[in-house]
Amino acid sequence: MGKLLSEIFPEILQYAVTIITISIALVKMNWLIFAGIVVTFPLVIFTSDMIAKKINDLARKRRGKYDELADIALDNIEGIEVAKAYAIEETLGLRVSSKAKEILKNEYSRNRYQALANGIVLLMKWVPSVGCSLIALFLVLKNTITIGEFMSFLVLFGKISTSLSELPFRIIDAREMLISVKRIEELLCAPKEVSGDYKGSELKNVENIIELKNVSFSYASGNTKCFENRILKDINVSIKQGEKVAIVGASGAGKSTLLKLLCGFEEVDEGDYYLCGQVFSKWDINEARRLISYVPQDSFLFPETILENLAYGAKNIDIEKVENACKKAGIYQKVCELPDGFNTEVGERGANLSGGERQRLSIARAIYKNSPIILLDEPTSALDEQTEKIISKTISENHENTVIIIAHRLSTIKNVDRIYCMDKGEIVEVGNHEELIRKKWNICCIIW
Template identity: 30%
Template structure:
């Protein structure tokens, strides 16, 4: 139950639902108990009236007595019916409070998890599987809802019914009550024993479900690769294996769950036997009536479902505890990208890297080594290098997706850690190397960086990215939906749409991370010519492995294995006859070919 303590704040938030639900549960149980007493009175009335009825056999009083007797029985029947209707009404109100409360808590908990996901650093998502993230916010939260909804509802019902029924039973006959409740300690011990097994198997089941979700998500994301390599049968075989593991774990948990119900029915049957045996002795001694025996049997029947629900409730609570523990693991994970001063400052664009080194926390790869960079506001710097040289790491550090292992980064002379993250990133335009588009319209993707963007601005951004001519050829124009991850667009169109999305928000600092790799040289020249106007009076960082992308830069940095090997203007680097010139000549020859 320690893991479920996280939910207490929600129970306090919706305390009136909980309080009213408890009150309605008590009232509904009262209306459920009263019929048992009415049955007792009716049976005792029948027994007592029959003796008197036969005494007046053959007289006119017998008919009058029968009318009174029949009316009394009818009245008891009507009262029992009214009690049943009232109980049904209040049971409806119980569900309208406690179950509604559980849906509110489910909604809040999902929002809390999703909002927390958004605060976590990029390193967290590199370590976690998407399927596992989805399972915790969907399947695990659903399991938790069963605790704050049905489990609490049945738990309250069990407690109130036990208090009311047992108090009535004791007031009638304490000895018979003792024998009736004698099997309960055995039930409690069995539940305690089985709980540990349920907890362990529930954790294994949820972990396997996450594994299945991750496998399915990856399969559907990479469906084109699977079909291209004709691996459908192998993927299906692996999925069947994963599903079999989940099924076997589910069956093992179901076996334990199924032990509760027959065991409870045996205990209930034992209680009825004790009622008849001990109650018969009490009737013979004159301390009870036959109506009392019937009343006790009805009380045991009333306790049967709550006691059976105890096993189910315990199982659901244990499953919820296992799920909430998995949720808490992520909720207790805190981001290390914390702003020291929460400074919201309109930046000009002066960028300074001082002796920056960076090791990726998940792999330990040393991506940058003693990196230094100074860019004045309005300047454009090009960072060139081969794959794995550390180019994209510079962009990640500048966006503060990571913090440097050593050294410091400042913008406008202010340490980057002093800025409020949302304010800092909100003034940057970032075109990632791995383009990601949302399954929405082209217009929505371009305006993603700003909720209040005019259509004219969206249109101009697509023109600058050399995408406008393609868009107007689509039947639905800007309303064309790009599909999941932009699957309906070509690689070059996706990159240009990503560029349009970045420049549409009019950023102070523009970061282009190898964003022209999927376009041809002619399209690249068109985009770069358009970008020269956009980059004017704006700090720009162009990251690329193509030398041609660096022609707009005021100066160029060449990286190799995380170190700066050359830097300067195009002319200066060509005169040095070093790495840059070699790279330039190789790519120039490739284009000529």
Template identity: 30%
Template sequence: MGVNAEESGEPVPGDGVGDDSRHPVVWLFDEYARPYWKSFVGGLTLSTAEQFPSRLQTVLIGVAIDAVLLGSGPFRLPLVPDAWLPTGRSAQLRWSLALLFGSFVAVAVLNFTSRRVLGRFTQAFQHEVRTEVFDTVQRLEMDYFDSHDTGEVMSVLNDDVQELQSLVGGVLARGLSLVTVAVASYAYLLWLNWQLAVVLSFVPVVLFGMSYGFSRWIEPKQLAVRERVGDLNSRLNNNIDGVSVIKAFGTESTERERVRDASRDHREAQWDAHWASATMDPVTRAVSQLARVVTLVLGGVWVISGPPLFFTGALTPGALYVFYRYVGSLMVAMQGVAEVVDAYQTGKAAATRLQGVVEHDNVVDRPDARELTDPDGAVAYDDVTFTYPSRDEPTLSNVSFDAAPGETVGIVGPTGAGKSTVLKLLLRYYEADRGTIRVDGTDVRDVTVESLRESVGYVSQDPFLFYGTVRENVAYARPEADDEAVVEAAKLAGAHEFVADLPDGYDTMVGERGVKLSGGQRQRVAIARAILRDPAILVLDEATSHVDNETEVLIQRTLEELAADRTTFVVAHRLSTVRDADRILVVDDGEIAERGTHEQLLERDGLYANLWHVQVGDVTALPDAFLERVRRGESA
């Protein structure tokens, strides 16, 4: 169970469950954007400032129409004292052209600078999120990876992080610009002719209400899109990883249909969100065009025949031109709100999935955890009980045993009895529900996870090799190791002979997941990797399951030398692997049913003896009760 399991459920990518009740977008920026806040604020400020010289261009043209071309109105600019403005038409024209050119330059400079600054922030922000979330993923409890496909995790780390670019550029920068345009435009309309501006104010109110309703409508659709992306990536990842099995069973057509189904689900979710956006867009455009028509009709009558209805005062052609252009800008800004809302909901869905991953139960160090330095290797389990989150019944119950420094302990038992789980708790891949595991008398929860795992060499039954050379994979545990140490570790693992025969020796590329090597070769490279670390505790979890009998004998002989000065745990189905262990623990149904040496357990004539008779082919010595158990599938 996780450290925080009592406070949180089991979130999955996209459910947003966790202890942090902050809004996903607020959480995301608070957690990861703080180091770059100056670039963020600076970029948004420059992007906003760009709108003012851009709006000035329309004002200058309108004023020039009235004052310079028609001579029907005064030459005036908002926020500029009349005493500063020229009086002659020629001077007014030159002034207008100079200001117009200056506004073009200002817009270009501000646009370039804001894009550069915001672009730098966005890339840094995405990099921070990607690396920090990846680091968090590495530290998650193993149950997360037991219940989530690699494709799901990749979708969060890649696709959802990529969506943050639209969250910054498409939501924050554009949203602030739209607000600036709307406020500035409407303020100038009020200054130009407050009566007409008030009449047209109903349009932005209507559009804002529509945008709010649209945001509530589109949110679940965008979240569904992000989830379907994860499902599709998961399916593609599984099929690519299992392509050899697909070919072996000739199931290409079946897998094509499965991918087609996943792609169809993604297409339908994408179409659902697109259809909602496509529905909103023409509606907002129609309302916006209505505002322009009202402006032209009402303003045109006003210019030609004087103030209509209850209006008063005059309206010049230049003022009508500016009004029409600004109403258009105002309506475009309000239309853009729907697009911003759409982008925001997409970004929010991505942030929700990121938050769901980060807030999943995590194996964390206690505040006062200390380093485990130079351990002797004494290990003690005291009444340890553990239940996998996905199960109702305990996998281990009241497990207790001691292992002295330098002792070799074999762990055997039927399939599914909990053998591997015993040692995964030692490594803190999972946290025990109850009981204590100690190394050199210290609770493993009182030392840092990193130092604990540095003291343990682990070889699993399904060894994983990274894409790279044999040398790089052996030296993975100690990157600073020299060639002599790498070769020595390979010799102890029985790997040197076959590596030396490879085309490029230790520089041979092993391929993705070590696909260019056989199962036994991969296993021996993994053992060499563990040996090179020179740990105080060595864990071999079915480490010889993929090697032939001759290689197993070779490895067993070298393990005797390795185990002489370190505590060694050997989980095995082949009982011959643990025959010479100092002590053997027989795990059955999550409990230690028997313990002793090989000879002692044979004399006891219990489960271990029955398993031994099966492996040596002495079936006639098996009791009827054991045979019945095998028929029920309860024993290996």
């Protein structure tokens, strides 16, 4: 972008000004000479423009293929253990090699067209030069212009021909750079999250802290919503403050999507979502999320220390509170055994820790935040039985926070106040554990 503004655009402006001023001088000298330039040079510019469009298409493909290569390389690195386990390193290597060959082929085509453009423009630059010089010589012989005017024409023509010849090249460079600029603009101009202005500094004394009324949702396909394939259909949920609620269902039933909806990561298509008695769309999005702690299915840790991950964003870290959160998440003893304790670097995406340790730290982070609402998406899927009991005990003994948990393990949700059973985006059954287990042929029995 810097080169585009500091070099390319000024040169284009300089060439344009030179062409305009010299054209005026040539018209005053003799209109016939200027007519020769007008007739011949557009052919050069038109030819250059046609080649430039092809080069721009190749440049656009090049950017896309480089992105694809980066994605493939990243997937190969992150999945190296799976690749080794299944002995597919060679297959993954072929993916990289294949994409690299596509890039090389595209680069070859682009360089070929670039060389062709240079050759054609340089060749065609002589056509106007020879043609206009012959016209000027003819006018001298006819005594229409003087020798002095002829010499002036040669000097002016040298100036304007250079500008007319270089201008297409600079336009080609500018177009290619604008492709990169447009890609950046697409990111910068991505739609912002919808946010209202309601702060809700204090929790209202409302009957339901979370309430969904006839909520439906579908993911977008491209830039359009696919309403025919709804992920959630007419969802009705009411959760009081301090309640422990579980959501169960087969894979793909819409459980994780429902939690994302509660966090405001997605917007409802139909129906209403109320948070603390207020329609969620009217909430200031950041204020609403301060009321929610979210533990996703795939635990994510920043490449910082354990302490920084647990209290990320906190201005003043309460060490005692951190330790208490770790004890409740069953990770405190493990952290204490590490050489650097809470100052241990977790690595990229928590690579220095096991899956269960990452999951427990994510739970500890949610406990440390101490939000009124805690959303847990499969929080014990990577935990052993003993640690799972610690987490389950922590959830059942937490009488202050509202906890919504997705789980497949019966032991994790056995003691919750209410269980919502989902199937194909719909809530098909509601009740506590005992009520649901007494029913025959219900979906919960199939899941458990």
